[in-house]
Amino acid sequence: MADKIKDAKIVFVVGGPGSGKGTQCEKIVAKYGYTHLSSGDLLRAEVASGSERGKQLQAIMQKGELVPLDTVLDMIKDAMIAKADVSKGYLIDGYPREVKQGEEFEKKIGAPALLLYIDAKAETMVKRLVKRGETSGRADDNEETIKKRLDLYYKATEPVIAYYEKRGIVRKIDSELPVDEVFTIVEKAIDELK
Numbered sequence: 001m002a003d004k005i006k007d008a009k010i011v012f013v014v015g016g017p018g019s020g021k022g023t024q025c026e027k028i029v030a031k032y033g034y035t036h037l038s039s040g041d042l043l044r045a046e047v048a049s050g051s052e053r054g055k056q057l058q059a060i061m062q063k064g065e066l067v068p069l070d071t072v073l074d075m076i077k078d079a080m081i082a083k084a085d086v087s088k089g090y091l092i093d094g095y096p097r098e099v100k101q102g103e104e105f106e107k108k109i110g111a112p113a114l115l116l117y118i119d120a121k122a123e124t125m126v127k128r129l130v131k132r133g134e135t136s137g138r139a140d141d142n143e144e145t146i147k148k149r150l151d152l153y154y155k156a157t158e159p160v161i162a163y164y165e166k167r168g169i170v171r172k173i174d175s176e177l178p179v180d181e182v183f184t185i186v187e188k189a190i191d192e193l194k
């Protein structure tokens, strides 16, 4: 595996629910042609397939909890391999959600070159998610589940940022700004990689 993805840069995109990870990833794809893999999107695709496994995943996601590590890591790994021949960079969006996920990723796939920490206030994230919930059709974009997702973010995912800060690969992005201004900061971080 490490062989197959060779020189492709791995970028972890980490931030709270509704912070704007997916929004910024789309813009990175448009400008840099990176491969965008959102763990949440991969899981929702499995749910949409109607499989037995999808049903189990749906129940977990509806409660705002994390699905088992092996499930999500296998999905990401398969998707990375499928793009290995054409990919110059990978945006791993929504992963790692806990330190253990980062450790396992590095054992099985490789080390990240950069972690984009998409940072917004809790109040901002809740507002954005409630608004997104009006049209997203997502079972987890409701106030009760949003609260649980936020709690879990602060408890399980924030330690991921501290873990990678020690390695000096974290770039903190102020996601309170308008989308294009946020992207200006993101561009600087990506340009530093080259």
Ligand SMILES: Nc1ncnc2c1ncn2[C@@H]1O[C@H](COP(=O)(O)OP(=O)(O)O)[C@@H](O)[C@H]1O
Pocket: 015, 016, 017, 018, 019, 020, 021, 022, 023, 024, 128, 129, 131, 132, 175, 176, 177, 178, 179, 182
């Ligand atoms: N900088 C921003 N300013 C205002 N709204 C934003 C910004 N970034 C994202 N949004 C909106 O907030 C919602 C959540 O963004 P999304 O990219 O789906 O976040 P995440 O993938 O982190 O959950 C979306 O409806 C999006 O349009």
Ligand SMILES: Nc1ncnc2c1ncn2[C@H]1C[C@H](O)[C@@H](COP(=O)(O)OP(=O)(O)O)O1
Pocket: 015, 016, 017, 018, 021, 022, 038, 039, 040, 041, 043, 061, 064, 065, 066, 067, 068, 069, 072, 093, 094, 095, 096, 097, 101, 140, 149
């Ligand atoms: N790395 C991961 N490990 C475990 N569960 C994950 C996961 N990524 C996503 N999930 C599950 C639990 C999340 O509450 C749900 C939605 O994730 P998401 O689409 O990344 O949300 P958001 O973009 O709002 O941050 O999917």
Ligand SMILES: [Mg+2]
Pocket: 021, 022, 038, 040, 094
């Ligand atoms: Mg998202």
